[in-house]
Amino acid sequence: MKKTLILLFVIGFVSIVSSEVSAVxxxxxxxxxxxxxxxxxx
Amino acid sequence: MQIGSLIKYHRTKQKMTQSELxxxxxxxxxxxxxxxxxxxxxxxxxxxxxxxxxxxxHDVEESEVxxxxxLNQLLQNMLYLETEKAASTFLEIQVYKEMVPFTKxxxxxxxxxxxxxxxxxxxxxxxxxxxxxxxQRQNFSQHESYLLSYFSGIFLILRGKYEEADEKISAILxxxxxxxxxxGEIYYHLALVKGYMYQSGHAIxxxxxxxxxxxxxxxxKRILHVQMxxxxxxxxxxxxxxxxxxxxxxxxxxxxxxxxxxxPHIYHNIGDxxxxxxxxxxxxxxxxxxxxxxxxxxxxxxxxxxxxxLTEFKLEKWDDSKISFTLLNKEAKEMKVSPYQLYSSYxxxxxxxxxxxxxxxxxxxxxxxxxxxxxxxxxxxxxxxILAEYYKNEGKYEKAVxxxx
Numbered sequence: 001m002k003k004t005l006i007l008l009f010v011i012g013f014v015s016i017v018s019s020e021v022s023a024v025x026x027x028x029x030x031x032x033x034x035x036x037x038x039x040x041x042x
Numbered sequence: 043m044q045i046g047s048l049i050k051y052h053r054t055k056q057k058m059t060q061s062e063l064x065x066x067x068x069x070x071x072x073x074x075x076x077x078x079x080x081x082x083x084x085x086x087x088x089x090x091x092x093x094x095x096x097x098x099x100h101d102v103e104e105s106e107v108x109x110x111x112x113l114n115q116l117l118q119n120m121l122y123l124e125t126e127k128a129a130s131t132f133l134e135i136q137v138y139k140e141m142v143p144f145t146k147x148x149x150x151x152x153x154x155x156x157x158x159x160x161x162x163x164x165x166x167x168x169x170x171x172x173x174x175x176x177x178q179r180q181n182f183s184q185h186e187s188y189l190l191s192y193f194s195g196i197f198l199i200l201r202g203k204y205e206e207a208d209e210k211i212s213a214i215l216x217x218x219x220x221x222x223x224x225x226g227e228i229y230y231h232l233a234l235v236k237g238y239m240y241q242s243g244h245a246i247x248x249x250x251x252x253x254x255x256x257x258x259x260x261x262x263k264r265i266l267h268v269q270m271x272x273x274x275x276x277x278x279x280x281x282x283x284x285x286x287x288x289x290x291x292x293x294x295x296x297x298x299x300x301x302x303x304x305x306p307h308i309y310h311n312i313g314d315x316x317x318x319x320x321x322x323x324x325x326x327x328x329x330x331x332x333x334x335x336x337x338x339x340x341x342x343x344x345x346x347x348x349x350x351x352l353t354e355f356k357l358e359k360w361d362d363s364k365i366s367f368t369l370l371n372k373e374a375k376e377m378k379v380s381p382y383q384l385y386s387s388y389x390x391x392x393x394x395x396x397x398x399x400x401x402x403x404x405x406x407x408x409x410x411x412x413x414x415x416x417x418x419x420x421x422x423x424x425x426x427x428i429l430a431e432y433y434k435n436e437g438k439y440e441k442a443v444x445x446x447x
Contacts, residue, residue, distance in 0.1 A: 035325070035349040036420050037274045037314040038307045038342050039234065040267035041123075042160070042199050 045088060046079035048102065048144040052095045053077075067091060105141045112138070113147055116154055120161050121227065123263045132158050149175075149182055153189050160196050168197050188218045196231060202416035204238040211235065226255025230264060233271050238419075242275040249275065262299055266292060270304075270311065277315045285315050306336040310346050317353055326353045344374055344382045355389060364393045381418055384408045388425075401432050409445075 053063050064073040067090045068083075076083045076091070083091075092099055112135045119128035135142075135151070142151045152175060159168035175190050182190065192214050198207035211232055229252035236245035249272045256264040273288035289312050296304050313328030329350035336343040351366030367386040374382035384407060391400035408425055412418040426445045433442035 034424060035314045035317040035352060036345060037277065037311045038345060039237065039274065040270040040307075042196060042231070042234065 044079055044144045045083075045102075046077045048097075048141075049073075049088075049091055049095065050077040051140075051144065052097055056095065058095075063091060063094060067094070102141070102144075105138055106145045106147075109135070109138050109142055109145055109147050109151070113150060113154055116158065117223070120157055121223070121259075122261055125161075128158065128161060149178065149186050150189075152178075153186055153193065156190075156193050157196075160193060160200065163200065165197070165200055168200075172197060184218070188214060189224075192224060192228065199231060199235060199238075204235050204416065208232070208235045208239060226252050226259060226261065226264065229255065230268060230271070233268070233275075237271055237275050237278070240278065242279040245275040246272060246279070262295075263301065266295055266299070266301060266304060269295070270308070273315070274311060277311075277318055280318075282315065282319050286312075289315065306332045306346070307342065309335075310342075310349070313349060313353070317349070317356075322353055322357050326350070326357065329353055338373075339377060341377075341379060344370060344377070344379055347373065348382060348385060351386070351389065355393070360393060364390065367393065381412060381415070381421065384411065385421065385425075401429065404429055 049063075053060070060070050060073050060077075064070050067073075068076075068087050072083070072087075073091070076087070089099065092102075112131055116128060116131045116135065118124075119131050142148055145151075152171070156168055156171040156175060159165070159171055172190075172194055179187060179190065191210060195207045195210035195214070198204075198210060211228060214228060215232075229248045233245045233248035233252055236242070236248060249268050253265065253268045253272075256262075256268060269288050269292045273285045273292065276282070276285035276288060289308060292308050293305075296302070296308060309328045309332035313325045313332060316322070316325035316328060329346060333343070333346050333350055336346050347366060347370040351363050351370055354363035354366055367389045370382055371386035371390065374380070374386065384403075388400050388403055388408060391397075391403060404425055409422065409429070412422050412425075415422075430442045430445035433439070433445065
């Protein structure tokens, strides 16, 4: 029973971390390589 | 006019003692009190003292009026971004430099001088001036105090310290009720700062407020700048139609006003917008159009080359991208702009099939060197994401999480 609970906890933790990574990296896999605009003068 | 201080200044300049100057006119203690501005002297005494010093009172009074006129003129020149006129007004004021400390404009003159250093981007002078002005702050009127806070906020923007600038300029809107002449400018600078901080909603809101003021003041150059800021922030918020609309207005207005220096920036930013929309062919077209007319040896030119090379990379035009990144690397090296040297080296590793080496370079060289540079924040975000993606694909989630920004 105790081992099952620990196993469930570990699976839960791994899936949370993994889904967090996927959520942040969702969309176009190369989206991060975007261009940068030139701001108007101060 | 601080007539006593003026008398003391000219007496010491002419190496005259108080008794020499007072001789036959008044007593030495009386002159001393006049010089310290602690006693109102009668007109006749002042006339005799000024005569002995060969100072014409009429000239003195005229100078005070002239200083006031020139300070107002300088302010207008700067608000309307009339670079050459501002430079010539600033020079003209220098003629009265010795007279200014004896007028009521002593601090306003020094505060406008700070604004002029910011206008000409002489940041080291501006830094010194801010330190001096802060030491005098207890003598300032409320208006002078507010101007110093506001101009210090502009200084922080130019130094890339956006959070601090935001705090300083936002506080002005809360603390001072009579921002009058500067209200449009304050909203404009807040729009810039919020844009840099990726708070596009706020940036658009402040931009629209600034636009109303500039329209009322017929400040056409600033109207162009606000349109540029609005377009960038619509683009960042993925409201692409509005962004495109603003850029179209911008191109039209820039050509109409013959503000051609702004054209390469606009073409460049349309390229940026098209890139964000996923329309890479069009993005490339605009980056090329911009690169041809950009003034070389400027940081904006380097940014343009970087975006052009990156778009070629996206379009898998490997040879073209390699040529562009190599050119960027060479130009950045000659200009001693290290971030672009690093970014181009990273892409050149990728283009030469050295992915592992590129990632190590990213992790060990690029990210640590730009981590604390406020002005490279945008690049820090992008390169962190690339590394996070890389480690995610490698199954190294712990490392991937470290680079999620």
